[in-house]
Amino acid sequence: MRSVVAIAACVAALSLVNHSIFGIERKLGSGRVVLIELALVIPRSNLQGDYMDLRFNLAPEVRNALNLAPIMTSKLAPFFSLQSEQPRRDGRIVAGLDANGIATYRRLDDGTPPAGDEVLLQYRVREGQIRFAGNSFFFREGTAERFMQARYAEFRVAPDGDLLLTGLRDRYFTPL
Amino acid sequence: MHNWNELARFGLVELAIVAAVLAYWRLGPDRATGKTALLLASLLIGVLLALFSRSYQTGADIWELFAIWAALIAPWVIIGRLAGLWMFWLALANLSIIFYVKTYPWLFGMFLNTEHGLWMLFALNSLALLCWELAARRIAWLAKRWAPRLLAIASATSITLLMLLGLFFQDIDTALIVYPAWLVCACAAYRVASRDLIVLAVGCLSLIVVVTSFLVEQIFVRQRHGGGETIDFLFIALAVFGMAAASGWWLKKLVRESRQ
Numbered sequence: 376m377r378s379v380v381a382i383a384a385c386v387a388a389l390s391l392v393n394h395s396i397f398g399i400e401r402k403l404g405s406g407r408v409v410l411i412e413l414a415l416v417i418p419r420s421n422l423q424g425d426y427m428d429l430r431f432n433l434a435p436e437v438r439n440a441l442n443l444a445p446i447m448t449s450k451l452a453p454f455f456s457l458q459s460e461q462p463r464r465d466g467r468i469v470a471g472l473d474a475n476g477i478a479t480y481r482r483l484d485d486g487t488p489p490a491g492d493e494v495l496l497q498y499r500v501r502e503g504q505i506r507f508a509g510n511s512f513f514f515r516e517g518t519a520e521r522f523m524q525a526r527y528a529e530f531r532v533a534p535d536g537d538l539l540l541t542g543l544r545d546r547y548f549t550p551l
Numbered sequence: 552m553h554n555w556n557e558l559a560r561f562g563l564v565e566l567a568i569v570a571a572v573l574a575y576w577r578l579g580p581d582r583a584t585g586k587t588a589l590l591l592a593s594l595l596i597g598v599l600l601a602l603f604s605r606s607y608q609t610g611a612d613i614w615e616l617f618a619i620w621a622a623l624i625a626p627w628v629i630i631g632r633l634a635g636l637w638m639f640w641l642a643l644a645n646l647s648i649i650f651y652v653k654t655y656p657w658l659f660g661m662f663l664n665t666e667h668g669l670w671m672l673f674a675l676n677s678l679a680l681l682c683w684e685l686a687a688r689r690i691a692w693l694a695k696r697w698a699p700r701l702l703a704i705a706s707a708t709s710i711t712l713l714m715l716l717g718l719f720f721q722d723i724d725t726a727l728i729v730y731p732a733w734l735v736c737a738c739a740a741y742r743v744a745s746r747d748l749i750v751l752a753v754g755c756l757s758l759i760v761v762v763t764s765f766l767v768e769q770i771f772v773r774q775r776h777g778g779g780e781t782i783d784f785l786f787i788a789l790a791v792f793g794m795a796a797a798s799g800w801w802l803k804k805l806v807r808e809s810r811q
Contacts, residue, residue: 537609
């Protein structure tokens with residue numbers, strides 16, 4: 376009996392994971408390629424491995440549009456916060472695309488369908504920052520040098536604005 | 552990504568999970584080797600989820616990883632009859648709460664701050680400790696002292712931090728009532744009903760930290776009003792020394808009692 380439950384749970388868990396994998400492959404693998412210009416890349420590492428901390432040129436404009444308070448400056452802020460309110464909601468913006476597929480800020484998503492040269496992009500507000508797909512690009516250990524030349528982040532974007540960070544590109548749009 | 556190489560890596564981890572679960576079945580659910588196989592399968596689910604989150608950088612929050620991990624292995628934890636597996640699951644639940652409150656502090660439209668997070672951790676670990684101690688009386692495989700001790704440390708840490716917040720911030724006062732009640736319960740459970748010196752030692756340490764913080768706070772208050780001398784800090788040092796000595800003496804006495 377317990378073995379049956381164990382095997383059933385195994386089948387269920389693997390089905391769920393595989394369903395998500397194929398769902399993402401289908402939804403975003405065929406999505407539109409969008410580049411977002413980077414203001415800064417900072418090499419970092421954590422438990423999950425080495426990654427680039429990405430800062431987007433789009434972020435300040437979204438901040439302004441949302442009237443977000445300045446980023447918390449307290450060193451304790453990441454660990455400790457007794458605030459009881461914070462303006463924070465995830466949402467979508469409408470971005471215009473130029474000939475190279477580079478996104479520029481147009482407006483917050485107000486429900487009007489995007490024009491042909493526009494896409495919806497989902498953003499998250501985390502720790503006072505505007506993020507697109509998490510703001511971190513993971514790469515194989517010891518290859519940070521190569522990704523330091525990054526000028527653009529390459530995303531696949533589904534029609535509903537969901538994002539998948541697929542790579543970084545240098546200033547000649549060459550994938551790194 | 553989007554290539555066979557990446558998909559093959561998913562396949563490899565999934566095969567390992569299937570192999571571990573089949574090993575559990577073949578080796579027998581009541582044998583130590585079978586249980587270890589199930590623990591291994593639970594760890595491999597984490598490897599699979601980590602691989603997933605690295606391959607598809609969608610910006611998912613880290614608490615989701617831990618919460619999904621805990622959800623997926625929950626059936627194995629229930630049927631596994633292994634203390635280590637339960638503790639591992641509780642660790643995942645703790646991590647989910649910590650990262651949830653840190654990165655996405657909304658629940659039912661309410662903004663969660665550090666205090667709410669600590670109350671959630673305190674509730675989870677204290678409830679788990681209570682259930683564990685009650686169940687361990689009847690269920691042999693739960694009778695491992697290290698597990699409730701760790702839960703007691705987790706419970707003590709969160710309520711002690713809440714008590715410190717209560718001492719330093721006027722508007723946080725629930726802990727001022729709950730903390731003494733918690734100390735009395737802990738003493739009753741581990742000094743009178745049963746005997747666990749490690750949990751009692753954790754309680755002593757917690758009390759020392761709280762009393763010391765209270766004294767420090769008093770000095771700050773006095774200094775703000777123009778008083779306060781350097782000698783106050785010497786007094787605190789003596790107080791810490793005295794409390795540590797008293798705890799040591801008390802615990803030693805209990806050891807001698809339980810030997811007789």
